[in-house]
Amino acid sequence: MHQNDGQKVINMIPAGIILLNVFEQNITDCLYLFLKFSENTRFMVQNTFNCWFPSNFLYKLFHFMLKGCPLSISGVRSGVCVSRLSRLLVDAQTVLYYSGNETFSGLQELTRTVQRLGERPGIFPNLPVREYLRPNESFSSFLRTNSSLSPQSVDTLLRARLNTQVVVAGAQMQLKDLVCNSTMLGRFLTLDRGEDEMAALQSELCRLPAQVLQQVERLFLTQLDFTKIFTSDRLLSNAADLRVISRAVGTVSQQLAALISDFSSLSSFSDMSAALRLLSPENRTARPRESFRAFSRVMCGHPEVGGERIPSLNWYEDNDIKSFLGKNGTEDTHCACVSAASYCKSLIQGLESNPLSRIVWRGIKPLFIGKLLYTPNSPAVQQVMKEVNKTFEGLQIVQELNAAWLEVGPQIRDYMETSVEIRLLKDLLKRPEVAVLVNMRLENTSWTASRMSRFLSTLPPGTPRSPGTSQTWMDIYTDLNSTVSTLAQVTECFSLNKLEGLESEGLLVERALELLEDRQFWAGVVFLLPNDSSPRLPPHVKYKIRMDIDDVTRTNKIKDRFWDPGPAADPFSDMRYIWGGFVYIQDLVERAVTKVLTGAKQTTGIYVQQMPYPCYVDDVFLRVLNRSLPLFMTLAWIYSVAMIIKGVVYEKEARLKETMRIMGLSTGTLWLSWFITSIVPFQVSAALLIALLKWGDILPYSDPSVVFFFLTAFATATIMQCFLISTFFSKANLSAACGGLIYFGLYLPYVLCVAWRDHLTSTLRILASFLSPVAFGFGCEYFSQYEEQGLGIQWTNLRSSPVSGDQYNFATSISMLYVDALIYAVAAWYIEAVFPGEYGIPRPWYFVFQMNFWSGLSLEVGMSIPPAPTEQDHIEPEPNNLVLGVSIRDLVKIYKKGGKVAVNHLNLKFYEGQITAFLGHNGAGKTTTISVLTGLFPPTSGTVYIRGMDIRHDMDLIRRTLGVCPQHNVLFDILTVEEHVWFYGRLKGMSEEEKQEQAKNLSGGMQRKLSVAIAFVGGSKVVVLDEPTAGVDPYSRRGIWDLLLKYRKERTIILSTHYMDEAELLGDRIAIISQGRLCCCGTPLFLKSRLGSGYYLTVVKRDGSDNRSPSHSSVCTSTSSSANRLPPPCKVSYKTSAY
Structure with missing residues (x-):
């Protein structure tokens, strides 16, 4: 073996020996206790909560009491609770069952190797205790000052030789028992001067308290110089022993590194660490509710015991x-x-x-x-x-757990803070040679020697944790203590x-x-x-x-x-x-x-698992659309509704409607024109809405043509509803404001139907559907429900309902919309006929039961028209060779407001081919008579026969051949002259140049000309002109006269005027009324012969003293006054001009 490798092993041997002797039994006990605790927990949970998962009693406890983890529902997967504490205990037991067993066997093998090495005689030196200590040691001073040993005994102990071989082998007994046993103490310590000193030393050591002996042992280990133990030549010369020790140390290091890596890779370990940090003193708030939230994260995996994660x-x-x-x-x-x-x-x-x-x-x-x-x-x-x-x-085990922690927790802290083993281990990790070997063995893990030293260090109280620094044992102890204390406080409740x-x-x-x-x-x-x-x-x-x-x-x-x-x-x-x-x-x-x-005890727990459900689309927006689309459509169309109502009522207020009807426009054609002009904007908006819903993937399944058909039905019903609302108003602005409110108010019953929809039968839904917004809301519900089901509304499922047993369906909703439209249209037609408003002749409420309404024939067909009573003195006899055009028979008109008599038993006849001038002062009744004649006002009594038809019953037939020029211009502002003539000509059945100018841009005279032209257009047989030349310049006035004279052939023309010259020039016959009664009637020559008294010429000469008058001035006036000859109460002033 290389000398450097041998030296590294030698440097590592002290750490191995000390660790094995100090922690071998502790590690064994820890593994055994943890595994035994898991088994006991399993047994306890099985008997208490019928659950087979380790530590699942905590899950069951808080699930049972707090409902934080529902059984297999959002809190349990395959029977395992997501509680962080439960997951950590289960994962830790699994790791220790597998990796822990290998590590434990490696430690045992290393222990046996070192012990075999230590059993060889002479391999370790037997030096005095003093020689094993470091320089500047404090062990000897501690013995002299704090151990109560005599100075002689202290010297004896320091001179005694320590049997290192016996120390390495291990005594397997407590220190107190060892010093009180002379035999065992003699094996550890030997003296050169005999047994007396040894006996005295043993006696004093045995009298020391166990705590003092433990302090002596810890201090000795911290002051020990290990290099003196392993520097013997015999130990360094045996390469085989070094290889065995190196191999054993390497195996244990790898196994420890793998065990640490397994623990570090556990997601439950990192989750638990993060959760415990929330309960640490620096992160924990003083409010119990916050502690309870953090505690819920540990016990149930999420805060608020499920409130935020349900x-x-x-x-x-x-x-x-x-x-x-x-x-x-x-x-x-x-x-x-x-x-x-x-x-x-x-x-x-x-x-x-x-x-x-x-x-x-x-x-x-x-x-x-x-x-x-x-x-x-x-x-x-x-x-x-x-x-x-x-x-x-x-x-109650939870409370017992807290009591056990209160007893064990301080001991663990004291051990980590004051134990000599921990200090010894920290000193070893600080040695470079040990740190190098530890880092080599832990190079594939996140742990290093410095990190391990940091973990074992004890920081001063109150020292804040720096960001990014690793945890220490004190951090984990604090978090665990906070968790246990919070758990105990919660269980007290x-x-x-x-x-x-x-x-x-x-x-x-x-x-x-x-x-x-x-x-x-x-x-x-x-x-x-x-x-x-x-x-x-x-x-x-x-x-x-x-x-x-x-x-x-x-x-x-x-x-x-x-x-x-x-x-x-x-x-x-x-x-x-x-x-x-x-x-x-x-x-x-x-x-x-x-x-x-x-008497049998069930051991199997029960877990609830919901039945699986296939994938589906949870479209929240579609559900909102279900409730909101009727409201959105109501609000979107409320402006259009108000404008339609205003436009219809404006025509009534401005007399345009009656004028068009006088000119021959039928009521059905008028409503149809309004319907066409109103439905087009609605359909455009409906098409845009469907495009948005379809292309926006809001209604991906429904057929857009079905939805368009549905919206068209609603638009039709809405327009008819507008027509119905317009019949109740005669002022345009008021109708616009009230009409929008009424339209929105008709939507509100749908809100009640939604609230009571579980109690509404099909019959009640049909009755409620007579309000078109309610029927539209029901239809929206059905197609949105089909959309939620992934089917969408189609032509094939129109007649089926998504609700089981429901007879009401989408087709019913569409049908009810068209039924509503028909009801609204009939109601509007009937109300308009019976209550036409300020202008128009009301029909009797039973008019639908009259024969002339269905057959189109006059009630007076075949009946002779009685002659009107006349006053022979001032009324010329009726001509026999002319065709009667209009006959006024005993006509009376009394205004309801004020009770004023406007026409008083008027009898008068007008003949074809003649222009009859209708004269009278302001308020004489001319305009009222013409209004009754044209159908604007109904007569109070009496009637008018036009071409043999009674205005009370045959007004629609009369208007086909009736032309009128009202006193005030009744023109469309936005139509041109050509369009006016074309429009009214088409009303009369015609098949075609300032003519392109809009009517509002014409002068007053030109507008009157246009009004007169409209009265004649289309071949009108009876033409009523109410002061046609009022406000017209002389040139235009003469043009109108020429027009009347040109087109009077085959027409009955009734001309109302204030001008005598105009009546004399144009009128074939002249009728003069006053206070609603006929005063005289006849040709101009007849009236002159009866009422005229000659001509008077008046010449006025300028006074010479009047400088403001012209030098020569003459005024020619010819008058014929017959006021003194008129029968009372009539007063007539007849003027004529000399030509």
Whole structure:
């Protein structure tokens, strides 16, 4: 062997010898105790909790009391709890069973090798004790000052020769026993001067206390110079022995390195270290709730005993969470715990202060301190409950563990701080030759000699840990001490005296209600025995478990009404039997009953595993869309709805609607035009929405054509709803504001239907669907449910429902939308006909039952029209050779507002081919008469016959040949002149140049011309002109006159005017009314002959003193006054001009 290699082995031998002698028995004991502890733990867990996993009693304890690890549900995988402490103990036992056995056998082989080497005589030198010590040693001064030995005995001990060979072989006995045994002491120490000094030394050493002897031993080992022991020539000359020792040391080093590597690679070890650091003094807060959270991480793998990690696949369906949050709102937050420890009170107050922890605490409070009641309190039942109580008795081991730690923990700390073995080991690791060899053997691990020395070092109290530095034994000791103390404090809050017997079930219920007020009731077990007083149980035992309804699954709902993919894994609704403790009580009682009846003890534990569920898509957004799409569509279209209503009502307010109807536009055509202009924007928005839903992968399964058809149905119903709403208003702005509110208000019943959907039958859903937003909401539910199921709505499943036994389906929803549209359209048509508003002739409510409504014939067909009464003096006889166009028969119009009589029994006839001038002062009734004639106002009494048809019943037929120019321009602002003429011409059935100018840009005169042209367009046979030349310049006025004269052939033209010259020039006949009554009627010549009195010429000369007047001025006025000749009460002023 090379000399350097031999020297390295020699340098390592002292460490090997000392370590083996000091730690051999300790290592053996540690391995044995740990493995034995694991076996005992296995046995204890098997008997107490029926669990076959090492250290699983901790898992069972906190699962049973805190529900932190549900059995095989999010906390257990293949029967193993994810508790970090449980995982660490299981993994450590596995490593020690395999790697530990190899390491232990290597240590034994090294020990035997060294012992064989030490048994050879003369291999180690026998030097005085003083020679083995280092220079400047303190061992001798300690003996003189602190050991109470005499100076002579101290000198004797230092002069005595130490038998190194015997020391290496080991004494296998305590130091106190060794010094009191003269034979054994003589083998270790020898004196050159006889036995007297040896006897005196032994006597004084034997009188020393054991503690002092241990201090002497430790100090001697720390002051020992090992190089003096292994520098003998005989030891260095035997190469074979050196090879054997080197091989043994190398084997042990590799095995230790592998064992350390196995421990370091354990994920449970790193997780446990990280969790324990949270309980260290520098990281731990003073609040018990934070300690409880950290403790939960160690015991259950996550904080808040599952509160933050409980999976909730169907959380949106939990309808009881709000009641759960608010129930027992008056509950006293100060728990009446069995333990009055301040830690428990502070812990509970901390849990109550946080909303999330409050939920968890109120759920687990009965398991912590709740009572388990039972009845009857008979001997047989007491035997069963005694077996049940053994489970809670086993929980006391936690408190015993804390007591054991309080006893052993300080001893471990004292040993690590003051033991000579630890100091000796640290000194060896600081020696360069030992450090080199240790680093060589640990080169494939994360450990080094310096790290091991750091781990064994003891830092001064209060020294903070530097970032990035490795842990020391004190860190681990502190973390473990904090964990054990926290565990002990938490277990003090448990109530282990849970059982309470009562005589009857009634008393049990009363007692349970008392305990429920403070959430201290866990469950009640009622045994149904044939004989309550019997000391034995019957062969067939019947019992029932009674719990709070909030802690068990409800039985009033067997399954969800609406199926959606996903397991029944919601902890608040689907797992109440587990987290409420029902299954644990059932298991405890059944095991106890089995033990009492058979005497056999079940050793196999029970684990609950949910049935596997196939992969599915959990689309939360789609579920939200299910509830929100009706609201979104309602809000998205509310502006369009308001504008449609406003546009319809504006036409009514501005008389455009009646004007178009006067010009021949049918009501159906008008509504159809509005429907077409409204449906197009709705369909565009629906198409964009479907594109977004489809391309955005929000509705990946549904057929987009089906969804578009569905949205079109809703748009149709919405438009018809707008038409219906518009019939209730006559002001455009008011209708826009109120219409949007009404439209949104009709959506609100759907919210109630969603809340009561479990109680709505198919019939009630159909009745609710007569509101189109409700039917639309139901349809959204169905296609979103099909989408959740991965099928989507298709043409093939329109008539089927995703809900079992549901007769309502998606096709029903679409059908109801079209039914709603039809109902809204019919209602709008009927209301408009019966209540047309301010302008229009109302029909009787029974008009649908009249023959003329269905046949289109006038009620007066075949009946002679009676002649109107006349006053012969001022009314010219009717011509017999003309065709009668319009006949006003005893017409009366009284306005409801103010009761003013506008037309008073007016009788008048108008003939074809003539222009009849209709004269009268302002307020005489001209416009009112024309409005009644054209159908704007209904008559109070009397009627008007136009071409033989009565305006009361045949207005739609009359308007086909009726043209009108109202007093005020009724034009479309956005239409051009050409478009106006074309539009109204098309209304009259026509098949075609400022003509491209919009009407709003025309002057007043041009607008009047356009209005007159509209009245004549389309071949109107009866033309009513209400002051057509009002506000028109003379040139345009003359143009209008030419137009009237040109087109009066074959037309009945009624002209209302204030101008006598215009009436005289244009009128074939002139009718003058005043205060709603006809004063006179006839040709201009007839009226002049009856009422005229000649011509008067008045010439006015300028006064010379009036400088403001022109030099020459003349005013020619010709008047014919007949005021004094008119019969009362009529007053007529007739003026004519000389041409």
